[in-house]
Every structure is written in C-alpha cells, then in structure tokens.
Amino acid sequence: MVLLKMKFNQQRRVRLAQGLWLLSWLAVMCGAFIFCLGVYLKTELLRRDEVMENTEIHVVPNILMMVGLASIGTNWVATRVCQDSLDASRFPRWKVLLLAWFVVAALLCCLLLAVVVLSYALQGRLEESLKVGLRNGIRFYKDTDVPGRCFQKETFDRLQMEFRCCGNNNFKDWFEVQWVSGRFLDYTAQEVKDRIRSNVDGRYLLDGVPFSCCNPASPRPCLQYHLTDNRAHFNYDYLSEDLNLYSRGCRQALTDYYMGLMNSTGPGVLSVILIQVSVILSLRYLQTAVEGAMALENPEGDSEGYILEKGVKETFEEVKVKVLTMIKLAQVDPEGVPDEAEAEKAADTATEKAASPTPAS
Amino acid sequence: MALMVVKFDLKKRVKLAQTVWFMYWFAVLAGILVLSMGLFFKIELRKRSELMDNNESHFLPNLLILMGLIACGINAFGGKVCYDSLDPVKFAKWKPMLKYFLVFCVCFNGLLLLTSLLCFLMRIPLQFTLAEGIKNGMKYYKDTDTPGRCYMKRTLDLMQMEFRCCGNDNFRDWFEIQWVSNRYLDFSSKEVKDRIGSNVDGQYLMDGVPFSCCNPTSPRPCIQYQMTNNSAHYSYDHYTEELNVWKKGCRDALLSYYGGIMNTIGALVVLVTMLEVAVTVGLQYVNSSLSTLVNPEEVESESEGYLLEKTVKETFTDIMAKMKAMGKGGKVEEGGEEAVATVS
DSSP states (O other): BBBBBEEHHHHHHHHHHHHHHHHHHHHHHHHHHHHHHHHHHHHHHTGGGGGSSSOOOHHHHHHHHHHHHHHHHHHHHHHHHHHTTTTTTTEEEEEEEEHEEEHHHHHHHHHHHHHHHHHHTTHHHHHHHHHHHHHHHHTTTTTTTTTTTTHHHHHHHHHHHTTTSSSSSSSGGGGGSSOGGGGGGGGSHHHHHHHHHHTTTTOOOOSSSOGGGGGOSSSSSSOOTTTTGGGGGOOOTTTTTOSSBOOSOOHHHHHHHHHHHHHHHHHHHHHHHHHHHHHHHHHHHHHHHHHHHSSSSSSTTTTTEEEEEEEEEEEHHHHHHHHHHHHHHHHGGGGGHHHHHHHHHHHHHHHHHHHHHHHHO | OBBBBEEHHHHHHHHHHHHHHHHHHHHHHHHHHHHHHEEEEEHHHHOOOOGTTTTOHHHHHHHHHHHHHHHHHHHHHHHHHHHTSHHHHHHHHHHHHHHHHHHHHHHHHHHHHHHHHHHHHHHHHHHHHHHHHHHHHHHTTTTTSSSSTHHHHHHHHHHHHHHHHOOSSSSSGGGSSSOOOOGGGTSSSSSHHHHTTTTTTTTOOOOOOOOBBBBBTTOOOOOOSSSTTTSSSOOOOOTTTTBBOOOSSSSHHHHHHHHHHHHHHHHHHHHHHHHHHHHHHHHHHHHHHHHOOTTTTTTTOOEOOOOOSSSSSHHHHHHHHHHHHHHHHHHHHHHHHHHHHHOO
16 A cells, blocks of 8 residues: 555656756755854854853754755755656666665754754753853953953953843852952952951952943943942942843843744744755655656656555565664674574474475375 | 947847846846945934934935935846847837937946045044034933933943943043933032032032943953042052053044945945946947948848947037037027017
C-alpha cells in the first residue's frame, strides 16, 4: 500500500520540476538568511563576552551558522537535480545521491528544531553565566591599574549606560563592594578610616553608586552618594525615590535582551523549516514520478508519484531489517572462518540426518 | 562641422540603445538613492531639532528629496525612450519632444551639481544654529517642571553621553549657568545663600557638571562637583586631569557628525551627477544617430551620431540669436500694431 500516491502526466511533471526549482532557490536564500542570523547572534554574544562567565549559549548561533551553510549546499544540489530531472540521460546519475540527500535534509530540519528548543532551554544557563560574570565585573571595577582588568570599569560603565541598568540584581549590589580604587582614598582622613574599620575585610564600602547608574530621565541632578541618608540631600526620600537611578539589574536587562533576540528569530526559523520540509516532499514526488516515467515504454506517459513505496510500518520494518543485517555482517566478518566451519558442519549433519532415515524406511 | 562624430551601423545602434537603457535603470536607482539620502538627513535633523531651537533650515534635505523624485521621473522616461528607439514606429512619437527633453536634462544636471555644492557649504549656517540651540538648551536644563521644556534635561544628558561631549565649547560652560532646579536647593543653608549672593543675577552657580559629562575611561570614579578645588579630592589636580570628563564641546561634536553626513551625501550626489551626464550624452547619441539615417526608409542603413550638430561656438551663437529673435519678436509685434494704428 503506497503512501500518498499521486498521478503525474508529462505536463504535471514539468510543472513540478519548475516549481521545485524555484522553491529550491528560495530555500537557498533561506539558508543564507539562517547563516546571517547565526553570525549576527554570535557577534552580539561576543560583544558582551566580558560579562559572561561561560560560552554555553554560543551553541545556538554555532548550530545556526552550520545549518545555514549546509542548507545552502543541500538546496543548491536540489536545484541541479530539478534541472536534470526532465532529461532522461542526465537524471540517473543523481539516483545514488538522492537517498543521502534526503537523510541530510531531514537532519537539517531536526537541527533547526533543536535550535528553537535550545534557545528556550538555555535561558537558565545564560542567567547563571551572566550572574557570575557581572559579579566579577563589579568586584574588579576598581582595578583600573591591574593588567588584564584595567578595562573592566569602562566596560561596565558603558554596559550600564547602554542597557539602562545598575548592578547585578539592583543598585544595592554596589553597596557591598569596594568600587573606589585605593589609589584615590586618603587613608589619613577620619571618614575613610571609619568606613574601613566598619567591616571585617577592611574594605571601603559606601552607600553610593558609580555615575553610570544615573537615570537621565530624573527631574533632579543625579544623586550618587549617601543614597540611604535622607538628610544628606534636600527634599529627598530614599524609599520613594525611583527615578534617580536605573531600577533594573543588569542581569535581568541582558537576559531580556538576548531572549528577545532569540525569540524574534523563532518565527523565521520555523518558516525556514516549513520551506525545507516542502522541498523534501516535492523532491520525493519528483524523483518517484520521473523514475516511474523512465521505466515506462513511453517516457512521456502518465506515471505515479508517491512518498513511500509501502506503508510507514512496512518501510520501517524493512529499514530495521537492512540495518540489522548490516550490523550482523560487520559482526560476522571478524569471526568468519570458525562460523563457516560451523555452518558446514551444520549442513553436513543436516544432510546426514536426511540420509539416515532413508535406510530405515 | 558636428562635435564628436561617431559612425553607427544597425548593430552598433542596437548596442548603444541597450547600453543606455541599462544605464538609465541604474540612474533610476541613483535617483532613489538621492531621495532616501534626503529623507535620512531630514530625519536626523528632526531628531535633534530641540538642540537647534527648532530653528534649523530644512532647505537642503527638501531639495535633495525633490531632486531625487525628478531624477527618478526623467530617468524612467529616458529609459522608455531608449527602449522604444529600436522600433522606428514607436520612436517617431517621441522624436519631436526629445530635443526639449535633452535640454531639460542638461539643466537638471547643472542643478544637481549645484545641490552637491550646497551640501558642502551648508555646514556654516549649521554651526551658528547649533551654537544658539545648545546654549539655550543648557539654560533650560533645570526646568524639568516647566511644560514644553521638561524633557530638555533628558535630551541634553542623552546627547552628551552619545556624542561624548560636555557643554557648548567645553565643560566650563556649565559653571556659568544654574543647572540645578530651585526645588532641590535648601535656601536656608549657608552654602546656598553664599553662592546665590556671589553673583548679580542671584543664580546658584557652582564649579560642577552634570553626570552625563563623565568619561567612563577615567581610572577613578567621576568627579563632578568642586572640580576646580584641588583640596576637595584626594590626589587630584584639575589642571592635569584629562580623563575625568569629556573634553570636547557638544557644538563641535554635533558639527562634525552632521558635517560627515553632509560630506558623504555631497560626494554621492557628485557621482550621481556624473552618471546623469553620461546617460544624457548617451541619449543624445541615440537621438542623433536615428535622425541622420543615410536612407530613411531602410532600417539597416548607416548613420552618424554626434554630440552637437554644430561646433560649440556656433551652437552658442545660434542660441543667442534665437533668444534675441524671441526678444525682438515681442517688440516687433507691438511696433507693428502701433504702425497699423497710426496708418489706419
């Protein structure tokens, strides 16, 4: 019982080949689009590399780039097959390749689906990576004279200004870290000595934030220092002031940004999967219809196109049997001689047994 | 004696017509490019019109948009004429107006060149507009409670952060105006009273700048207040401190930004002008080669194509004579009527 049989006359075959040729070129463009998407995502992730602790999230753009390139090649092969499909002398050379083509194309669709799933699944890992990276960024903010970390301050300031965020979870993260370098602290001043003595590690902690946390939309000039002291500023209430600094934490801001990027690519990737699946199905129809036509006495006559020669279950059984025999052959060959001897013995005993009853009868 | 004569047979004519048709399509794209550049420039000016006192001149972007539209129109028409030139029947209906069309094209090319020149010159009035606009913007920085000006603070802060600049000429411009709103000043404190009493206008002036002037590349946390007081900060010398706040003034920063845009647009318009001149020359050759057929009935006969029918001098004297004749023709008619009137 054939799966999804369709009749094709010569005209329909020609139309199918032409339509599929156009669809394959569209799929090539889609492959290029997927590649560019991967490149864009990768550059965006690399730009903020310094505040991310690990690169696990990079698997999404890497797969996108690989699939994009593979898809361009695969669909280009499909266009060549379409061009040759109506020429009986040139089509047979593609016969061998087509099974491999179907496997590769199906694999690409699966990989694209996996990318969509991964982009949601890796959100937790991204947040973890950002949490550690940002915490380190805040800790090393003051180390502008340590080689290897001297750009942390600039990077972090620019990050906070661009994403309109402050600190890791919120601005209070800055209260727990010494973010003023010791080079600019007057250790003879009473205030400095008090602050350093007020905690176990001897750090200069203050209830202030860097200037990059300031919110330009605030109606008053930015208050950076003595944030918890209402008396230090005129007409200021620390608990009700919400426009002075950015209220969002940078981890939340960056996660939202990257999730937004990946979600907006979701529909595009899904439609590319759809186009690829339709290319696969149409090429299968074209292959079976053209092969059927070439087997006829009159090549221009009607032929049948189908997806699977037998039903799904039967095809699956056949494939399973083929794969098992291939595995068995691979296992049998190393122990080739003793098995053959055993087989011969078994054959001999069988013939003996067949021979022995006859005298009795 | 015609100018720059080239001999044409049928094959050469067909090739010329096809090439010029192809070039006309590029010229249409170039017209669209000029249009989009005009639109882009207009949008950029509108985006920062608050900093220019809403006073900026939109003459240049409007002119670019107009030129782009006209260019698209005449290039599409020229392309159609070239396409039809291979068919004598179709070409015959375009022939009478082709001369005037070519003259119009030449004038348009001159205007395009003028536009590109303007692009380079418009920098000068922009400089004055920006200086006025930023100065007024800084004056209204503190007025976050006045309707109509409440977003000036945010606009200025965002501009200083984006363009990495501070003040009009430099950061000291902030020392000369009151940029802290009175709502946040404690008028009962001595410090505030001293500062207000220290100047004629009773303004709260201080040697400090807003946070948006801060430079992130500075190794130390930003010093915004008491900037000229070395003893107020540890290990600080305001004469040698370079990285603390942005050194550039916002007028210069914005001017170089817009200057860059205008220079690029000017250069592109020059290139578009050259393309337009090329297609006009091509169309003139197509026209002239089809009007000098040796045997008008036979399509395959040879012909000559030229740039001008006579030499430059003779063409010029012809044009002057025509214009004089047109001028005289007006006068002669009046004289003739009078003469008739007197006679009768």
